[in-house]
Amino acid sequence: MGAPPMDFDTVLEKCGNFGPFQILILTSFAIISLISSMHYFGQTIISFAPDHWCYHEKLANSSFDEIRAIYAQTANPQCTLLDDIVDGKPIVAEVGKCRQWIYERDNGYESVTSEFNWVCEEAIQSAIGQSLFFVGSVFGTIFFGYLADKIGRLPAVMCTTLTGALGDFLTSFATNLPVFSLCRFIAGLSTDTTFYLAYIIVFEYLSPRKRTVGLNFVSSIFYSTGAALSPWYALWSRSWRMYLYIASIPALAVLTFPFFICESAQWLLATNRYDKAVKCLKHVAKVNKRVVDDKVFEEFKTYYQNKDFEEKKLQKKKDTFCGLFRTPRLRKFTIIMLLKSMIISLAVDVISRNMEGMGTSPFILFSATSSAYLFGGLTLIFLQNRIGRKGMAFGSLFVSSIVIGITGILITLVDTAQNALLLAIMIGIGRYGVVVSFDAEAQYSSEFLPTTVRGRGIANIHVAGFGFSSFSAYIIYLGTLYKPLPAYFTAFIMLIGAALCLTLPETMDQKLPQTLADGEEFARHQRWYQFSCFNKKKDIDIKEDVYSVKM
Numbered sequence: 001m002g003a004p005p006m007d008f009d010t011v012l013e014k015c016g017n018f019g020p021f022q023i024l025i026l027t028s029f030a031i032i033s034l035i036s037s038m039h040y041f042g043q044t045i046i047s048f049a050p051d052h053w054c055y056h057e058k059l060a061n062s063s064f065d066e067i068r069a070i071y072a073q074t075a076n077p078q079c080t081l082l083d084d085i086v087d088g089k090p091i092v093a094e095v096g097k098c099r100q101w102i103y104e105r106d107n108g109y110e111s112v113t114s115e116f117n118w119v120c121e122e123a124i125q126s127a128i129g130q131s132l133f134f135v136g137s138v139f140g141t142i143f144f145g146y147l148a149d150k151i152g153r154l155p156a157v158m159c160t161t162l163t164g165a166l167g168d169f170l171t172s173f174a175t176n177l178p179v180f181s182l183c184r185f186i187a188g189l190s191t192d193t194t195f196y197l198a199y200i201i202v203f204e205y206l207s208p209r210k211r212t213v214g215l216n217f218v219s220s221i222f223y224s225t226g227a228a229l230s231p232w233y234a235l236w237s238r239s240w241r242m243y244l245y246i247a248s249i250p251a252l253a254v255l256t257f258p259f260f261i262c263e264s265a266q267w268l269l270a271t272n273r274y275d276k277a278v279k280c281l282k283h284v285a286k287v288n289k290r291v292v293d294d295k296v297f298e299e300f301k302t303y304y305q306n307k308d309f310e311e312k313k314l315q316k317k318k319d320t321f322c323g324l325f326r327t328p329r330l331r332k333f334t335i336i337m338l339l340k341s342m343i344i345s346l347a348v349d350v351i352s353r354n355m356e357g358m359g360t361s362p363f364i365l366f367s368a369t370s371s372a373y374l375f376g377g378l379t380l381i382f383l384q385n386r387i388g389r390k391g392m393a394f395g396s397l398f399v400s401s402i403v404i405g406i407t408g409i410l411i412t413l414v415d416t417a418q419n420a421l422l423l424a425i426m427i428g429i430g431r432y433g434v435v436v437s438f439d440a441e442a443q444y445s446s447e448f449l450p451t452t453v454r455g456r457g458i459a460n461i462h463v464a465g466f467g468f469s470s471f472s473a474y475i476i477y478l479g480t481l482y483k484p485l486p487a488y489f490t491a492f493i494m495l496i497g498a499a500l501c502l503t504l505p506e507t508m509d510q511k512l513p514q515t516l517a518d519g520e521e522f523a524r525h526q527r528w529y530q531f532s533c534f535n536k537k538k539d540i541d542i543k544e545d546v547y548s549v550k551m
Contacts, residue, residue: 016288017207037226046240055100079120127473134470136188153264164190165251220377227370231363343497345465349472359420376435394501400433401494408487447507
């Protein structure tokens with residue numbers, strides 16, 4: 001047998017694929033995870049509506065308990081205009097609506113909702129402003145994805161992170177709905193692109209055996225930490241403007257990345273920048289204190305130059321994303337993956353943001369249930385290769401839909417103030433379930449899509465999901481009409497998502513499709529009820545590096 005080809009993975013192993021350099025890039029990924037979390041959930045934190053009631057002069061010197069007791073006698077306590085109060089009894093006004101409000105602010109925190117009085121009849125304005133954030137995410141994913149292909153992954157990571165920070169910074173100066181909406185659109189441009197572009201860079205420089213644990217463990221810990229700390233930081237700042245102003249500062253950390261992070265080597269090779277790819281690998285070897293002969297790098301360059309020459313000579317017609325819709329099975333599966341992405345993305349955002357009116361402070365509830373991101377990531381690490389992709393996707397969606405549906409029933413039937421702990425536990429379990437669903441969906445779709453269209457396919461499925469998330473603010477707005485509606489709606493669509501999983505094939509323990517033709521024939525023998533966890537074969541311990549997905 002001849003010597004192995006000097007491809008990237010072979011040379012990286014010589015330079016060190018898990019050493020001090022990888023610790024540095026994992027540290028950068030931890031920073032990105034923290035920034036991404038604070039940026040994404042800042043959207044939620046700034047819009048929490050405190051308990052509120054219509055102002056009446058006779059309540060000017062009353063305690064919140066007294067005000068709450070008076071308005072509890074009305075059909076709609078938070079939005080009822082009073083004509084008078086006689087012996088502690090409210091007299092409801094027959095005409096007119098509230099113009100002034102009494103707010104019970106958490107620790108004095110002024111949210112955008114309370115400052116602009118976007119409550120009751122005006123609550124839709126908050127939903128409009130928030131939805132522009134997700135519209136921005138669609139355009140940002142497309143634009144920064146294109147930019148990453150043109151100027152490189154590292155510059156794109158820096159640009160998208162700083163754009164998100166700029167949007168947050170500008171939002172802190174907004175004084176009306178149009179300006180607020182425009183600034184949220186700018187902030188939304190960086191949503192998710194910051195995370196997944198950084199993910200790609202780290203993925204490439206890590207040992208295949210360390211990727212699943214390293215990436216999922218780091219992102220789970222720091223993403224959940226950012227989500228858990230954000231509410232407390234907001235309460236400390238006591239102002240949504242100050243929160244956004246200061247929260248935008250950590251993004252400046254990305255300006256230091258070029259000093260210790262290399263550009264994506266796969267991108268450099270794909271764009272024929274062989275000398276720069278060699279320079280990056282030499283830097284990796286230096287940091288990892290490895291000595292690599294220059295002959296290795298020369299063979300490395302020659303290998304990719306010859307490979308590029310052969311590919312151009314064959315002049316193969318490239319597969320495209322649109323090709324997924326040309327044949328019946330691929331078309332059906334692709335449409336289902338798009339629908340599932342929409343459902344899961346919407347569910348994640350609705351459940352993460354629907355924290356008000358649950359009998360406790362939304363800040364405390366949000367912070368406590370943010371541990372779902374840590375436990376969700378750990379669940380994927382320990383169970384994904386045992387239960388299988390299809391079983392994980394179906395099980396998490398189905399169980400979550402049941403839990404969320406029961407939560408809606410509890411909101412309908414019980415006193416939220418007296419059952420705050422029970423509701424918090426149910427919301428935490430529901431949030432954990434949708435996080436597992438979201439993470440499982442990412443790997444499931446990446447394995448199912450043929451290699452030749454995987455990058456574009458994942459990006460387009462992702463865009464569809466985030467585009468649909470723009471409706472989350474309106475789903476939450478339904479809670480102003482009937483409090484359990486967001487929970488019932490979310491449970492219903494997640495049940496649909498679980499049913500859609502049954503129509504998809506299992507990808508674990510299967511030879512993954514390389515081309516569109518492979519994708520059309522992939523797992524044709526499988527039945528809708530087939531799950532890997534029910535496979536009676538004893539040896540199902542598949543090595544991670546066999547099924548690692550190359551980005």
